[in-house]
Amino acid sequence: xxxxxxxxxxxxxxxxxxxxxxxxTMNNPRRLNGWxxxxxxxxxAGLKKAASDEATQAVILTGSDPYYCAGVNLGASLKLTHPAxxxxxxxxxxxxxxxxxxxxxxxxxxxxxGPAIGAAVTSATLCDAIIAxxxxxxxxxFGKLGVPPEGCxxxxxxxxxxxxxxxxxxxxxxxxxxxxxxxxxxxxHLSPHEQLMGxxxxxxESWIEKGRTRSYRGGMSQExxxxxxxxxxxxxxxxxxxxxxxxxxxQFLWSKGKRGPAMMFLMLRVTQPIWGLML
Numbered sequence: 001x002x003x004x005x006x007x008x009x010x011x012x013x014x015x016x017x018x019x020x021x022x023x024x025t026m027n028n029p030r031r032l033n034g035w036x037x038x039x040x041x042x043x044x045a046g047l048k049k050a051a052s053d054e055a056t057q058a059v060i061l062t063g064s065d066p067y068y069c070a071g072v073n074l075g076a077s078l079k080l081t082h083p084a085x086x087x088x089x090x091x092x093x094x095x096x097x098x099x100x101x102x103x104x105x106x107x108x109x110x111x112x113x114g115p116a117i118g119a120a121v122t123s124a125t126l127c128d129a130i131i132a133x134x135x136x137x138x139x140x141x142f143g144k145l146g147v148p149p150e151g152c153x154x155x156x157x158x159x160x161x162x163x164x165x166x167x168x169x170x171x172x173x174x175x176x177x178x179x180x181x182x183x184x185x186x187x188x189h190l191s192p193h194e195q196l197m198g199x200x201x202x203x204x205e206s207w208i209e210k211g212r213t214r215s216y217r218g219g220m221s222q223e224x225x226x227x228x229x230x231x232x233x234x235x236x237x238x239x240x241x242x243x244x245x246x247x248x249x250x251q252f253l254w255s256k257g258k259r260g261p262a263m264m265f266l267m268l269r270v271t272q273p274i275w276g277l278m279l
Contacts, residue, residue, distance in 0.1 A: 012042040014064075015049075020057035021204040022050050023197070025064055032070035033063040035097075035119060040072075044100045051105055058204040058212075059104070061127065062111040062197065068136065071118030083241060083268070090237035098151050098229045101126040102222055105214055107207045111200040112136040112178070113193070122151025125160065126225065128215050131189035131203060132178035133196045138186060143170040146248065147239040152220075152228045159218030160185050243272055 014025040024046045026033040033039070050056045063069050101108070101123050110124035112132045117139045124130050132138075142149050149157070149169050157165035161184045167174040168186075181187035191199045216225060239245055246269040253262035 012039050013046045015046065017053075017055050018201065019205055020055065020208050021060060021201055022053065022056040022058075023060045023062065023201075024050065025062050026069055027064045029064045029067065032067040032115075034070040035072045040097060044097075047100050047104050056106065057208045058106055059108040060111050060197075060200045060204055061108060061124075062113050062200070065113055066135070067114045068112045068116040068124075069120035070115070071120050086268075087237045087241055090240050091233045094150055094236050095229055095233035098123060098126060099226060102216075102225050102229065107204070107212050107214055109200055109204050109207075111196055112138070112187070113196055115139065117141070119151055122149070122153045122156075125156055125186070125217060126152060128207075128212075128217070129188040129203070130181070130186070131191055131196065131200050132181050132187040133191060133193045134178050135193045136178035136181065136187075137175045138168070138181050139173070139175040140169055141173050144173050146242070146244050148232065148235040150229075150232050150236050152225045152232065154232055155228050156218050156220065156225070157186075159220065241268070241272070243269055246272065 012026070012028055014023075014027045016023050016025075024043070026039065026043065028034070028036075028039060031039075035043075047059075050059050097119065108127045110127040110130045112124060112130060114133065114135050115137045116124060118141065121138045121140050140149070140153065142153075148154065153165075153169060157169060161168065164174075164184045166172075168176065176184065176186060178187065178190050182190040189199065189203065216222060246265050250262050250265040250269060253259075253265065
């Protein structure tokens with residue numbers, strides 16, 4: 001049975017620097033490197049530190065095997081409060097998460113070493129480039145969850161992968177492998193799993209040698225992406241408080257034996273006709 005005791009905060013995000021390249025490794029494999037509140041805080045702090053660290057000229061973001069990141073742990077992220085306040089909290093939380101990537105001032109490479117889910121995928125596309133392991137998969141189950149796209153994916157995915165965007169973001173929920181992600185333009189590089197970090201290091205070092213500055217994919221600017229992120233964050237917060245999503249979260253968490261978080265969503269669903277008028 002998994003040990004639910006969280007690891008020490010300092011061990012959630014490993015830091016190493018070699019020849020100007022800092023590697024940040026999400027390190028909670030028991031939770032598939034999922035974005036709990038603690039992991040997200042560690043990641044934001046790591047990016048902030050790397051931004052001002054004089055020894056860091058480029059960054060690689062990766063995960064401890066076997067997963068890159070299982071995405072946001074929603075049940076553990078939300079606390080029962082007034083729905084209007086909860087809506088504001090979700091909006092601000094979503095926007096600040098992706099702004100942490102958009103505001104990062106140095107070249108950053110996502111080294112996707114295994115399955116990536118939800119926000120872990122969309123945030124990776126906000127990096128300068130993605131190198132995928134042959135074991136990687138990219139899963140954005142927004143259509144199946146009944147929530148709108150986030151992380152600028154409502155616009156950026158179509159620019160990156162064209163008509164394949166709807167397959168990935170919509171009801172089909174296609175999960176491209178590393179090879180398929182490379183083929184359609186979601187990823188920029190592909191590597192055998194054992195060589196992933198060596199190749200990522202070589203790419204990042206080449207960026208430093210060429211004097212590369214921070215860039216955004218799809219020919220988009222930081223300003224454009226931040227505007228999209230702000231708009232999406234409002235839509236995400238509204239969707240997360242909709243009846244279908246609330247009951248879906250209740251059923252999922254209840255099936256996992258997480259009674260406390262499940263009851264929070266059930267309470268929100270039962271009282272939704274009243275507080276829904278206040279939003």
